[in-house]
Structure formats: C-alpha cells, structure tokens
Amino acid sequence: MRECRVTEFFSAPPPRQVIVVEGVGVSLGGHSVLENISFTLDEGTFLGVIGPNGAGKTTLVRAILGLIKPDEGSISVMGMSPEELKHELHHIGYMPQQVLFDPLFPVSVYDVVMMGRTCCIGVLRFASRDDREAVMKSIEAVGLKGLEKRPIGELSGGQQKRAFLARALCLETRILILDEPTAGLDIEAQENFMSLLNRLKEELGLSIVFISHDVSVLARFADEIICINRTMHLHGRPEDILGSERLKEAYRCEFDFLAGIGISDRSAD
Amino acid sequence: MRMLAYGFAQRALVGGVLIAILCSMISFFVVVRRLAFVGMGISHAAFGGVAIGLVIGINPILAAGFFCVLVAMGIGWFSRKGYLHEDTVIGILFATAMAFGVLLVSIADVYNLDLMSYLFGSILAMNWVDIIVLAVLGALVTSFLALFFKELLFFSFDEETATASGLPIRFVYYGLLIAIALTIVVSIKLVGIILVSALLVIPGATGVQLSKNYRSVLVISLLTGVVSVVLGLYLSFWYDIPSGATIVLVLFAIFLMAMALSPRRGYIQRLRYKAAE
Numbered sequence: 001m002r003e004c005r006v007t008e009f010f011s012a013p014p015p016r017q018v019i020v021v022e023g024v025g026v027s028l029g030g031h032s033v034l035e036n037i038s039f040t041l042d043e044g045t046f047l048g049v050i051g052p053n054g055a056g057k058t059t060l061v062r063a064i065l066g067l068i069k070p071d072e073g074s075i076s077v078m079g080m081s082p083e084e085l086k087h088e089l090h091h092i093g094y095m096p097q098q099v100l101f102d103p104l105f106p107v108s109v110y111d112v113v114m115m116g117r118t119c120c121i122g123v124l125r126f127a128s129r130d131d132r133e134a135v136m137k138s139i140e141a142v143g144l145k146g147l148e149k150r151p152i153g154e155l156s157g158g159q160q161k162r163a164f165l166a167r168a169l170c171l172e173t174r175i176l177i178l179d180e181p182t183a184g185l186d187i188e189a190q191e192n193f194m195s196l197l198n199r200l201k202e203e204l205g206l207s208i209v210f211i212s213h214d215v216s217v218l219a220r221f222a223d224e225i226i227c228i229n230r231t232m233h234l235h236g237r238p239e240d241i242l243g244s245e246r247l248k249e250a251y252r253c254e255f256d257f258l259a260g261i262g263i264s265d266r267s268a269d
Numbered sequence: 270m271r272m273l274a275y276g277f278a279q280r281a282l283v284g285g286v287l288i289a290i291l292c293s294m295i296s297f298f299v300v301v302r303r304l305a306f307v308g309m310g311i312s313h314a315a316f317g318g319v320a321i322g323l324v325i326g327i328n329p330i331l332a333a334g335f336f337c338v339l340v341a342m343g344i345g346w347f348s349r350k351g352y353l354h355e356d357t358v359i360g361i362l363f364a365t366a367m368a369f370g371v372l373l374v375s376i377a378d379v380y381n382l383d384l385m386s387y388l389f390g391s392i393l394a395m396n397w398v399d400i401i402v403l404a405v406l407g408a409l410v411t412s413f414l415a416l417f418f419k420e421l422l423f424f425s426f427d428e429e430t431a432t433a434s435g436l437p438i439r440f441v442y443y444g445l446l447i448a449i450a451l452t453i454v455v456s457i458k459l460v461g462i463i464l465v466s467a468l469l470v471i472p473g474a475t476g477v478q479l480s481k482n483y484r485s486v487l488v489i490s491l492l493t494g495v496v497s498v499v500l501g502l503y504l505s506f507w508y509d510i511p512s513g514a515t516i517v518l519v520l521f522a523i524f525l526m527a528m529a530l531s532p533r534r535g536y537i538q539r540l541r542y543k544a545a546e
Contacts (some may be wrong), residue, residue: 065433094433101427104533105301106476106483115423119434124416151481167430 016043018175018207019064024073026059033059035231037073041175046201046208048222048238050215055229057211058097061179064209065094078174093168097179097211099160103153109163110148113138116167138170139163142196158189162196169200177209182217190214194221215242272506280395281459281512284403285498288456291407292468293494294414295452297487298445300473302425307344307446308469310359312453314340315462317366319387320373329387330399330454337450340366345446349439390461390513392505403455410448417441422483459498460513468494471520478524478531493523 019041026034034056041047051057062068064075066082077085077092085092093116113135114127121127127135139148142162147155152163161181168176178197182190198221201208212218218225219238227234227247234241241247272278299308318336322329340362348355374384386394414421420441423431432438449469456465472494476486501516 062433066435067433094430096427096429096433099427099430102301102303104477105426106481106486107422107426108482111422111483112426115419115426115431116434118419118423118431119436121419123420123437127419153481164430 017041018043018078019209020074020076021060021064022074024060024063024070024075026056026063026068026070028059028068033230034063034070034228037228037232039226039232039235041207041209043174043207044201044205046198046210046221046223048218048225049209049211049228050213050218050225051228051233057228058179060228061094061177061209061211064177065092091172091174093165093171093173093176095161095164095168095176095178095181097183099164101152105153107152108149109139109144109152109155109166110135112152112163113148113166113170116170120171134170135166138166141169141200142166156189158185158192161185161189161193165193165197169204173204173206175207175209179211180213181210182212182214190217197221218242272503277393277395278502278506280397280400281392281502282499284395284400285459285502285512285516286495287400287403287407288459288468289472289494289498290491291403291410291452292456292465293472293490294411294487295449296469296471296473296494297476297483297490298414298421298425298473299449299469300477301483301486302445304445304449305466305470306356306359307341308449308453309466310344310363311337311341311446311450312457312462312465312469313363314366315453315457316388317370317373318454319384319457319462320370323384324373324377330402330457333457334451334454336366337454338447341446341450342443345443349442386461387457388461388463389511390457390459390464390516392459392502392512394458399455399458406451406455410451413444413448417444421445460516464513464517467517467520468498471517471524472497475524475527478527478533481532489527493520493527497523 017040019039021040022038024034024037025032037060039047049057049060059068063070064077064082066085069082075082114131116138117127117131117134121131136145136148139145142165144159144162144166147159152160155163165178165181168178176197181197182193185193194217197208197210200206210218210222219242222238225234225236225238225241226232227241234247273282299305315333315337318333319329321336322332325332343362344355344358347353347358353361420431420436420438423434423436424438424441424445428438453465453469456468460468472490473486475493476488476490479489480486497520498516501519502512504510504519505512505515
C-alpha cells in the first residue's frame with residue numbers, strides 16, 4: 001500500500017534534514033490515526049501535506065510539536081527528540097488551523113505578536129528591548145506596519161492571518177508549521193498570503209510544513225508533497241504526484257481539482 | 270467619614286477594598302477567558318463548604334475554601350480530560366454542592382441568621398482574622414496573576430498555540446481556577462455566595478466596554494471594583510441596607526454608564542456620528 005518516492009536531490013552537499021519522521025504510528029482513544037509515516041524535511045524546503053478530512057494531518061503536526069506522543073516510530077526535529085525540543089521551541093513557529101479567539105479580546109496586533117515570544121522571555125520576566133525589536137521586525141516582515149496598535153478583532157481575515165504568521169515568526173524561527181493557514185480566505189487574500197510566505201521562505205531560509213486541502217496552491221508553491229490518509233500514500237514532487245491515480249486512491253473518490261491549474265500531465269484522466 | 274468611627278465599618282472598608290482589588294484582577298481573566306459560569310459554579314459550591322463547616326464546627330470559610338478548591342479542580346479535571354464540557358460539569362457540580370449543603374443544614378438544624386449572612390454577605394461579618402486571611406490569600410493570588418500574567422494572557426487568547434509553544438498551560442489553567450476559588454471564598458463574608466459572581470464579572474466587563482487595550486481594561490476594572498465597593502459600603506452603612514446587594518447594584522449602575530459611554534456601541538458615539546452628519 002505504501003509508496004515513497006524519494007525526491008532526487010542536487011549533487012551539491014546534501015541539505016540538512018530539519019525534520020525526520022520514521023515509522024510513526026499514533027493511536028488516539030484506541031483508534032489508529034496514523035500508521036507507519038516516514039518522511040524527511042530538508043532545510044529550506046516547502047513541504048505540502050495533503051489528505052482528506054480525518055486523515056491525521058493535524059495529528060501528525062501535533063506529534064511533530066511534541067503535543068502527542070507517538071506509539072511507535074521516532075520523530076526528530078533539528079536533531080532533537082520532541083522532549084528535548086520542548087526547551088528549544090523558539091526555532092519552531094506554529095500556526096494552528098483556526099485561532100479561535102474572541103474578537104472582543106482587548107489586545108492589539110503588537111500584543112498578539114508579543115505572545116509568540118512568551119516562551120523565550122521566560123516565566124517571571126518582562127519583555128526586553130530585544131523582544132520588542134523582534135516583534136516590530138516580525139510585524140514589518142508580514143506587512144502590517146502601521147497597524148500594530150489596532151485591536152486584533154478589527155483586522156480583516158487576511159490581516160489576522162498575517163498577524164498570526166508574524167507571531168509564529170517572531171522567535172528565531174527556522175521551521176514554520178502551518179495548519180491550513182489560508183482556510184477561509186478569499187482568493188486575493190490567499191494569493192497575498194502565499195506570496196508573502198514564499199518571499200519569507202527565500203529571505204529567511206525557512207523550512208515549511210504546510211497542511212492544506214488546496215492542491216492548486218501546493219502545486220504552485222510546494223517543493224515536495226506528501227499525501228496521507230492514516231498511512232503514507234505518496235511522497236514526491238508536486239508535478240509527479242498531483243495527477244497520479246494514487247492520489248485518488250488516498251482520497252477514495254474521483255476528483256477533478258487539478259483542472260485549470262496548469263499541470264500539464266493529467267494522467268488521472 | 271463618621272462611618273469610620275465604628276470598628277466594624279473600618280474592617281468592612283479595609284476588607285472591602287482588598288476584596289475589590291482581588292476580584293477586579295480576577296475579573297479581567299474571568300471576562301476575557303469567558304469563565305463567568307465557572308465563577309458562578311464555584312461560588313455556589315461554596316454553600317456546601319460553608320454547611321460542612323457549620324455542621325462539624327470548624328471555620329465555615331476555611332471549610333468552604335477547601336471545598337471550592339476541590340470543586341475548581343474537579344471542573345478543570347473533567348473538562349480537560351474532554352469527558353464533558355466545562356459548562357456541563359459546572360451545571361452538575363454547583364447544584365449538587367448546594368443540595369448537599371441544604372441537606373446538611375437541615376439535618377443539623379443550624380438554619381439561622383448566620384447562614385443568611387453567608388448567602389448574601391454582611392457588613393458586620395468581617396473580623397480582623399478574616400482580614401488577615403484575606404490579605405495573605407490576596408497576596409498569594411495577586412503574585413500568581415502578576416508573575417504569570419503573560420502566560421495567562423496567551424492562554425486566555427489562544428490556548429492551542431500557547432500549548433504548542435511549550436508553556437506550562439496545565440499549571441496556568443489550574444492556577445487560575447484555584448485563584449478564582451480562593452478569591453470567591455475570601456469575598457463571601459462581605460458580598461455573599463449568591464452575589465460574589467457579580468464582583469467577578471462586572472469590573473472586567475466594564476473595562477472591556479471602555480477599552481480595547483488590556484492594560485487599560487485592567488486599570489478600569491480595578492477602579493470599578495474599588496469605587497463600587499467603597500460607595501456600596503457607605504450607602505449600606507448610611508441607609509442600613511444589605512452591603513452585598515448594595516455593592517452589586519452600584520456595580521451594575523457603573524456598568525450601565527460604561528455601556529452608554531462605550532466606544533464599541535455607545536450612545537455618545539452615535540450622537541457624535543449624528544452631529545457629524
């Protein structure tokens with residue numbers, strides 16, 4: 001059932017692997033949610049994760065973040081186990097599926113981004129000048145300068161997502177883990193978000209794990225894609241896998257979401 | 270000022286201001302984290318604790334303290350385990366604890382005026398021991414809130430990301446519940462079990478009406494709490510009316526004014542728009 005096509009790399013020195021997932025299985029409440037998941041993420045790579053609802057994508061992210069302990073297999077992030085990682089979390093920026101916040105919550109954009117630095121400020125301490133500078137830099141990087149004093153609830157959906165991206169970036173972030181960050185945005189806002197992300201990836205050399213249902217977005221921006229539905233179905237470059245029969249198999253339905261997105265090889269038809 | 274010539278009034282005023290400060294700070298989190306029903310649940314559960322204390326003859330406030338912390342932990346434990354929703358657990362626990370209290374009281378036949386003062390508070394109830402207990406517990410709760418303020422704020426705003434950032438979220442959550450329980454217990458004597466939830470909700474709600482910045486929300490919350498308690502106690506003293514009820518009504522009046530002045534939806538704002546048109 002499982003097929004892992006390993007991407008060919010350039011002949012240059014092999015890039016550092018920032019995330020290594022080996023044979024990971026997770027059960028929640030007696031049900032197996034993930035089985036035998038293996039992949040690696042190289043530094044500076046944009047990895048798209050696709051799969052149907054309930055495929056275990058979010059569980060995978062939670063396991064990588066160390067919020068869930070896998071029943072089998074191992075995960076290493078920047079050479080550390082999730083337990084060790086807990087003390088080194090300032091290298092990982094995480095943006096959850098939906099930030100379920102109260103729009104009346106009395107915090108500004110600046111306050112929200114500062115929350116991202118909570119773990120590196122440390123318990124019992126106040127924000128230093130470095131913290132404040134990092135927050136402003138991060139706000140600037142996502143193009144929200146001038147809006148930092150606005151209450152978060154008064155921003156548009158797209159601006160809110162960018163504020164949460166800034167929060168994920170305001171540490172010494174090397175890896176960004178984004179769980180359906182563009183869900184609920186209109187096409188223009190989605191486009192803006194993705195080109196911003198792409199620019200930040202190039203400028204900062206970020207490695208990105210990007211969960212999405214939107215195959216057309218991943219086809220354009222991802223360097224590699226894995227498709228999971230409880231177990232791994234595919235791993236490869238977007239152009240290799242997005243038209244394949246196996247993707248249909250993973251989703252267990254006929255679908256035609258590749259129409260009109262500029263992927264010439266549509267072997268699925 | 271003649272009020273201060275009386276010892277009981279002095280104690281009520283000192284205790285009242287301490288309670289106001291404590292409740293107003295907790296109130297900020299109760300409002301932004303939407304724990305109003307948790308506050309209600311814990312305060313009503315205190316009745317069970319008071320009844321145990323009255324029946325077995327230990328200090329009812331002490332008994333209520335243990336009981337409330339237990340109920341708070343129970344609410345936290347059940348809802349964190351995901352077996353039940355927070356509000357469901359509270360709905361179950363608070364009625365059960367009150368029923369338990371009523372039963373105990375009727376069996377032991379201690380239904381008296383004393384019990385009424387626990388339910389609705391009394392200006393006469395504060396003694397210096399209460400105030401010392403209040404000061405000590407207040408210092409404890411205040412230092413918890415101050416030391417973990419940014420963790421509490423992050424947790425209240427977005428629990429999932431806060432957890433993913435490796436913050437001690439479980440500690441912060443249970444800490445906040447226990448802080449709410451202790452605040453309720455020390456406030457019971459003055460405002461009573463039934464009315465204490467107003468002090469836990471209205472100051473923060475007033476703050477949120479008037480500002481969108483958490484720093485000023487906190488300041489407004491504190492001012493609202495202190496002004497209401499002091500004014501409520503004066504009125505209660507001069508007109509010989511129940512202190513708890515007076516404080517709550519003053520709180521509500523201030524809240525109404527804040528709503529009218531609120532930049533969010535205020536009448537003044539609307540009038541200004543009209544004038545601009």
